[in-house]
Amino acid sequence: xxGEDDRRIQLSLKQLISxxxxxxxxxxxxxxxxxxxxxxxxxxxxxxDWQFDEGLYQAWQAGETGFPIIDAAAKCLQxxxxxxxxxxxxxxxxxxxxxxxxxxxxxxxxxHFMRHLIDGDCPIDHYQWAMQAGVTHCIDKSWxxxxxxxxxxxxxxxxxxxxxxxxxxxxxxxxxxxxxxxxTIGGYPRPIxxxxxxxxxxxxxxxxxxxxxxxxxxxxxxxxxxxxSWEPFxxxxxxxxxxxxxxxxxxxxxxxxxxxxxxxxxTQALRTWxxxxxxxxxxxxxxxxxxxxxxxxxxxxxxxxx
Numbered sequence: 001x002x003g004e005d006d007r008r009i010q011l012s013l014k015q016l017i018s019x020x021x022x023x024x025x026x027x028x029x030x031x032x033x034x035x036x037x038x039x040x041x042x043x044x045x046x047x048x049d050w051q052f053d054e055g056l057y058q059a060w061q062a063g064e065t066g067f068p069i070i071d072a073a074a075k076c077l078q079x080x081x082x083x084x085x086x087x088x089x090x091x092x093x094x095x096x097x098x099x100x101x102x103x104x105x106x107x108x109x110x111x112h113f114m115r116h117l118i119d120g121d122c123p124i125d126h127y128q129w130a131m132q133a134g135v136t137h138c139i140d141k142s143w144x145x146x147x148x149x150x151x152x153x154x155x156x157x158x159x160x161x162x163x164x165x166x167x168x169x170x171x172x173x174x175x176x177x178x179x180x181x182x183x184t185i186g187g188y189p190r191p192i193x194x195x196x197x198x199x200x201x202x203x204x205x206x207x208x209x210x211x212x213x214x215x216x217x218x219x220x221x222x223x224x225x226x227x228x229s230w231e232p233f234x235x236x237x238x239x240x241x242x243x244x245x246x247x248x249x250x251x252x253x254x255x256x257x258x259x260x261x262x263x264x265x266x267t268q269a270l271r272t273w274x275x276x277x278x279x280x281x282x283x284x285x286x287x288x289x290x291x292x293x294x295x296x297x298x299x300x301x302x303x304x305x306x
Contacts, residue, residue: 023121023123023124026121026123026124026127027123027124029123029127029273030122030123030126030127031254032254032256032257033223033256033257034226034256035224035225035226035227035256036123036126036127036130036224037122037123037126037232037233038107038226038227038230038232038233039224039227040106040130040133040135040136040224041130041135041136041223041224041274042135042136042209042212042213042222042223042224043222043223043224044209044212044213044222045133045135045209046224048209050103050104050105051102051103051104052104052105052108053102053104056102056104056192056193057098057102057104057108059189059192060074060097060098060102061074061078061112062074063075063078063167063168064189064192065097065189065191065192065193066188066189066190066191066192067097067149067150067153067191068154068164068168068171068179068180068182069090069093069094069149069153069154069157069158069163069164069179069180070093070094070097070149071167071168072158072163072164072166072167072168073086073090073091073093073094073167074094075167075168076090076163076167077094077113077116077117078116079167080118081116081117081118081119082113082116082117082118082119083117083118083119087157089156089157090157090158090163091128092128092132092145092147093147093149093153093157095109095113095128095129095132095133096132096133096145096146096147097147097149099129099132099133099134100132100133100134100144100145100146100198100199100202101146101149101193101195101198101199101202102192102193102198103198103201103202106129106130106132106133106135107129107233107234108234109129109133110125110126110129110130110233111233111234111237113125113129114126115238131145132145134202134206136274138274138275139213139214139215139216139219139271139274139275144202144203144206146199146202146203148195149195150180150181150195151177151179151180151181152180153180154176154179154180155180158179159176160176161174161176161179164179168188170185170186170187170188171185171188217271218267218271219267219270219271219274220259220260220262220267220270223259225259225260226256229245230245231245231246232245257270
């Protein structure tokens with residue numbers, strides 16, 4: 001075994017341990033704060049009514065939003081269950097679009113994912129949905145996950161256009177440079193939302209809501225409590241077996257955190273769950289290797305204007 005092989009093995013082992021800890025962290029939160037399956041982490045986000053438009057919701061589900069990266073993700077999810085074909089970055093863009101640009105309750109998106117994902121895991125998927133919607137915001141940092149679903153998304157997630165052209169064959173003949181905002185093509189819908197306007201509105205809304213709990217020493221008063229009813233969110237949209245939720249509750253083991261009776265030390269410990277541990281800086285851009293010059297065959301036009 002070479003030194004390079006050993007380095008790669010150690011790196012893979014480190015990444016595996018990191019992902020196991022990452023997943024276990026979500027499971028721990030849901031075990032002691034089970035209300036996270038039913039509500040947003042902070043009450044302020046659910047106190048103000050979310051918008052809901054059935055037509056827009058169905059367009060998002062069916063892949064008819066007019067944004068190719070969103071529509072391809074929608075069709076991929078329904079056809080494959082997301083397994084292997086729908087990576088994390090594309091899932092993030094798809095989910096953020098519903099809550100941040102269409103303004104809908106993240107729980108409708110989580111419900112759709114859990115009905116279709118083969119690799120669905122409630123603590124991980126629900127918490128990721130809430131994170132993308134901005135409702136699990138750290139009390140000491142400001143991160144807003146709103147992604148440009150136009151050409152920027154193509155360049156970052158599908159630079160060769162293979163994913164989009166696989167799931168949206170009607171766009172197969174378009175050049176990659178037009179996949180972010182395709183021209184009018186028979187059968188493909190126009191965008192259902194103005195990205196820039198929707199982004200500005202959502203950023204302003206989140207900033208106003210976050211001011212109510214940001215930098216608080218005692219976070220417990222701002223956290224959602226366990227609701228009286230344990231009925232799953234969205235059960236009215238589908239035929240579901242929910243009689244168990246109407247039975248007399250026997251409690252949980254171990255018990256969920258009693259947010260109304262915490263000691264000072266317990267409050268301080270709980271706060272560590274909702275702060276950023278260290279700064280997360282953008283990765284430095286990698287220097288691109290210079291390509292050897294192409295042989296000249298006469299006059300060439302430089303489209304970049306250099």
